[in-house]
Amino acid sequence: MFIVFFFYTTLTVNLxxxxxxxxxxxxxxxxxxxxxxxxxxxxxxxxxxxxxxQSMIMTTWGCKLSLLLLYDKLTFGLSNRYIVKVVTLYVIISFTTMEILYFGVWCRPFNQYWAVPVENDQCATKFNHMIINAIFNMSSDLMILCIPLPLLLACQLPKGKKLILTSVFGLGIFVVSLYFTFLSLHWLNVLSILAAALNKYFSFCDPFSHVWEIWYMREASMAVYVANMPMLWSLSRQLFGLQSFFGRASRPKEAFVDKATINPCKSLYENANPFMGFEANHIDDLGMEDGDTS
Structure with a gap:
């Protein structure tokens, strides 16, 4: 994420x-x-x-990889961890493909990107690049969104707490079209979707407009916000001594955990907590005992 902050700062300065x-x-x-x-x-x-x-691409795809690293930790010991690896591979391939097209295909010779006037309007508007960017952005974000939601929905928690957890981990989607806003009912996620959709809208509808500069800043900012959101609760607990989201439990910390019987909801919480490590004594029953697969 420090690398993402570097490119985000570079983006802000250049804008x-x-x-x-x-x-x-x-x-x-x-x-x-x-x-x-x-x-x-x-x-x-x-x-x-x-x-x-380039700063925008690095910021956006860096946020994707940061979320995937988090989800890889969340799904440790769970059967669907391979999905994270598949999505990570897709994100890497999409990034590589997009960059190859940007540097070697869409505008030749490369210095036409800053030629005045340009021989090919594609070098100025980057229209083909924007289409590829939108496709890879939407598809990869939808994949990232789908990773934690099945586990969260399977948790035996009160609806209120389940809704909170689902909203937090559902923030992984930050570049999809307005047609997918029904996937989230939460204002931060909706704002990120709107920012990205409007950015693409102005880029496609008026490729010679400079309005894209404003929306690049809004989209990148929302991407950074939502990529860091899942970590903020653990950090807040460490800084302010807040109570665990799951309450306290009387069971002692276990020396050995059978990966085949991990409670998915507990695994999400324990593996996602980078500041405190494994805290079994801070997690309640969640409606089923360890090893209970019913």
Missing amino acids: NIIAALESNLVPPSQKHLLSPASIPNRIRGSKTAVAIE
């Missing part, structure tokens, strides 16, 4: 820089209006746009 610059994002009907005096400024702005795009 502030490009706000004072122009770029080669000029409609074909207005290219004849370009003045020689404005070209150096536009070249600098276009180079900054390339840095912004």
